[in-house]
Amino acid sequence: MFSLKRLYNLIQVVLAPLLLLLLPFYLLRHPGKRRHLRQxxxxxxxxxxxxxxxxxxxxxxxxxxxxxxxxxxxxxxxxxxxxxxxxxxxxxxxxxxxxxxxxxxxxxxxxxxxxxxxxxxxxxxxxxxxxxxxxxxxxxxxxxxxxxxxxxxxxxxxxxxxxxxxxxxxxxxxxxxxxxxxxxxxxxxxxxxxxxxxxxxxxxxxxxxxxxLKCAAPWSGDEQRDRPIPLPALGKPDRLLIVCGSTHPGEEQIILDCCNRLVSRHRQVHVALAPRQIDRAGELVELAESFGFSAGLYSEHTTADPAVPPITIIDTIGDLAELYRHADIAFIGGSLVPAGGHNPLEAARHSCPILFGPHMEDFSEIRDDLLASRGAFMVSDGAAWEKVVERLVHRPKLRRLVGKRARTYMHQRGxxxxxxxxxxxxxx
CATH class of the missing domain: 3.40.50.11720 (3-Deoxy-D-manno-octulosonic-acid transferase, N-terminal domain)
Known part of the structure; x- marks a missing residue:
């Protein structure tokens, strides 16, 4: 223990001159970091x-x-x-x-x-x-x-x-x-x-x-799905909202390819893509357009918008949970590509039927429990993703049943x- 602390601080001392030399250049490139660094x-x-x-x-x-x-x-x-x-x-x-x-x-x-x-x-x-x-x-x-x-x-x-x-x-x-x-x-x-x-x-x-700790969310009336959505057009009764949370490069192409056919068959379907890194939002707008979609940024919509394009790219922090509240279907990103997956509990808490790919290694126990409770679907690839989503779009009772099972799984761990x-x- 003592030697580790000594070694760690010795390395800091050795590197300090170089870091001090580079610091002004870093702050010139990132002026917004100055106050944060001082604090x-x-x-x-x-x-x-x-x-x-x-x-x-x-x-x-x-x-x-x-x-x-x-x-x-x-x-x-x-x-x-x-x-x-x-x-x-x-x-x-x-x-x-x-x-x-x-x-x-x-x-x-x-x-x-x-x-x-x-x-x-x-x-x-x-x-x-x-x-x-x-x-x-x-x-x-x-x-x-x-x-x-x-x-x-x-x-x-x-x-x-x-x-x-x-x-x-x-x-x-x-x-x-x-x-x-x-x-x-x-x-x-x-x-x-x-x-x-x-x-x-x-x-x-x-x-x-x-x-x-995410299982410790409140189970009170303020969790109801009739709470206003930040983007009202996504919450219209005739909309069917699919929220794809924490997506990674490579997954968006798979999803958009599937949605090309899905949206042509079901005009009420709207897809919200929330990339894991929000600085990729502009890149995803261009990617959606390359698939023939009009796409908009979540931050740029207002309540006065007469219409919403079929694809919305989530470029804000902290709004994904609110969107899960109003989602009809949730996909958990990082799972169709080998990125280890992300936590599906936020979607489960809001009674969403959940889809994830085969790469949920980082949340394997939660994955297994959700699958055992029949509150989620695991899909192997884009074709399977499209098939399960198509089934859920056609069957609202199934969506509600699977979502209820996911929420019950959460409630039992409250x-x-x-x-x-x-x-x-x-x-x-």
């Missing part, structure tokens, strides 16, 4: 009121992790009103989403510190956390070692290990094992994730399987937040 170095940290019970510091890397953290932040504010909640994110997009989603439930939203020893020490001193909670990922040696040295327990929640991550952890086990051992407890999403951690050499005493709160209380 990540500890400048202008916001003031917030410390409650007598102490401070809980929650960290989420970016957009996906912020979404996962929402039920936890909401529950902590409700159950532990005497504590100060500080929430950090690493990326600018994550911070923007956190300000909108997490802001009402926490006392401050701050940038995550750069993992430079003096910077990390400054953050820990100013925040003075009683507990540090990391959501899913973003492991940094100096922060974890300093938290441990300061006597601050670190807790991982919603932990998961993809096949790709597992290969990296095994290859660089001398680095990752001491890092993971800085946590007092690692709470994993599935038994498979817990078993993977054990194979890495983490003691079973440090591991718990608590489920996925005690996830209770387990997390009980665990967190053990450290306070």
């Amino acid at each position: 990540r170095l500890g400048g202008a940290l916001p003031d917030y009121t410390r409650r007598p019970s102490g401070t809980i510091w929650i960290h989420a890397l970016s957009v996906g992790e912020v979404t996962s953290a929402l039920p936890l932040a909401r529950a902590l504010r409700s159950e532990l009103p005497g504590h100060t909640l500080v929430f950090s994110t690493t990326t600018s997009s994550g911070k923007s989403l956190a300000e909108r989603m997490i802001g009402p439930f926490v006392d401050a939203i701050i940038p995550f510190p750069l993992d430079i020893l003096p910077v990390v020490k400054r953050f820990i001193k100013l925040i003075n956390p009683r507990l540090f909670i990391l959501v899913e990922t973003d492991f940094w040696p100096n922060l974890l070692f300093e938290l441990s040295a300061s006597g601050v327990p670190a807790l991982l929640v919603n932990g998961r290990i993809s096949a790709r991550s597992m290969r990296s952890y095994q290859r660089y086990g001398l680095f990752f094992r001491p890092l993971f051992n800085q946590f007092r407890l690692l709470c994993m999403q599935t038994k498979a994730d817990t078993e993977a951690m054990q194979r890495l050499g983490i003691s079973p005493d440090k591991l718990r399987t608590l489920g996925n 005690d996830v937040i209770t387990a997390h709160l009980a665990t967190i209380r053990d450290f306070l």
